[in-house]
Amino acid sequence: MTNSELIARGKSVIEIEIDALQQIVTNLDDDFAQAVNTLAEAIENKGKVVVIGIGKSGNIGHKIAATLNSTGSTAVVLNSQNALHGDLGMISDGDAVIALSYSGETAELLDLIPFVKRFDVKIISITKSKDSSLAKYSDVTVCTPIRREACPLNLAPTSSSTAALVMGDALAMTLLEKRGFTHEEFARYHPGGSLGRALLTKVADIMRQGINIAVVPNNATVADAVAAMGYARTGSCIVVSPDNKTLSGVFTHGDFARSYTTGENIGAKPIEDFMKKSPISIQEDSLAVEAVKIFEQHRIDDIIVLNAQKEVVGLVDSQDLARLKIV
Template sequence: MDINYVEKGRRVFEIEIEELQRVAASLSDSFCEAVELLKEAIENRGKIVVVGIGKSGNIGHKIAATLNSTGATAVVLNSQNALHGDLGIISDGDAVIALSYSGETSELLDLLPFIKRTDVKVVGVTGKANSTLGKHSDVTLLTSIQREACPLNLAPTSSSTAMLVMGDALAMALLESRGFTEEDFSRFHPGGSLGRALLTKVSDIMRSGDALACIPPSATVHDALEAMSAARSGACVITAEDGTLAGIFTHGDFARSFQEDPTIGSSQISELMTSQPITLNSDSLAAEAVKTIGTHRIDDIVVLDTEGRPIGLIDTQDFARLKLI
């Protein structure tokens, strides 16, 4: 049998993307209510309890992990153990995210009366608005789909993906509503390259001193190349007489200019430099430098002190060496 597996794989992507777009278009005020409900629980020193069965339970673990990583305390309640003591994990003031596509999962429904005895709010995530879960939730978020990506339309695929993305949407909206910053994020990700990028400041990784090539605007292209060679840098910073930033000149600038005029060696650097380069303050996080270089598609960033004077240079090649990417 000649089966085009690539085509079948693409079809799964297409179906799930189509279903996600449908769910996204259906978002309404209930999503805002859910975010505010979760925010109130966290701000009142409560937590978010995530509960689900089967595939929904697996999705629940990911949602809880995402919430925790963004500073919103979350725990997963094992439905099978809940009726044997684990309900004690729920406290007054908490918020519960209950996951069930059908909204009729018996193990979950058995828990609802006991959950409701506690002073908590329930956000039901389900594909069926008129389901038991939907009717007994304080806020209902619908993840209704028209078909699964499974060729038999049976295995949870589109439905579980929609539930996962709904959880991500809640977590990210909650993050923004609470003013969660990169500095906050770094406290929860101290390990690996992500942690290094978040905990490290620009001043820790910038090239300075002899590794920083600086020349005045009156210098020539030949002077710039010599300065870059001495500093082993791909760029040099041009500073005005008062020490402020005048511009930047890179090897890339030289290569492009040389193609147009091979005799540019004696030209003043002020004629060829970039007069308004991208800059960062020395107390910025390295993560911001990574983002800035990617956004502007540049190789170098000039680092300024608190008075706006250039004191360093960030080279994109340093990110890999310092294991920041």
């Protein structure tokens, strides 16, 4: 095959799987809501989610369980081969079970279901049809019908496994929202690496303050602001009300350069004539990850930090995030 043919084949696989996802979006109905409610009830009653699948469905099941665990919903994967030799002990009354099988006719899974149903649990199946055997044994069925597999032989689980994976994500993320899972809770489950630092660290922990920020009153001159920036070695100057507390605006080196090119002697002019009014700010008790989002959304270099009384207490410089390994 030529490179062009290989690329075309790759695109075809992706397009087939996209089509599969569009199908499951179209078919999403009240059973999905019932499945989320069933999972929420189990978690709220101190139960857990038990995920079961065979082959590729089992691999998808591991990912679904990992996503649930990382978002505060306790989940375990039941190995179907070991289940009949003691591992059924991981199931408890009040749990919710997610059973995955695209065909809904996987013999090993169907053989296990009667033993699972001896427990007081709700079974949610993710399968292609409500007419399948697995669906008939389930309390709730979330259907993932597809037109075809992306495999050229229409055999290897591709579109079907992608559909199951995405449905698992949809269940987990909707469950997260229903339960009111917060940034702080997410941070508790992700303490490692830059993500953990960003989620656990507060803005007050990383902000510049004191002599490391430039602050002038709004009756100051441009020269005063430039001098303050030079002293603090920063690229921006915070302008506050005469009581030196309430935020009025911000003046940057960029603002100075643009104004200076006009040829005017702007040094003696009021800073209020050149500052940006109503600059973007953040609360000191906010998570550092919120500052990261602001930098990404607004393409700015600095964020002014306020306390609960709306007083200026510091500044977050985008360059500090990398130094502190927040990003």
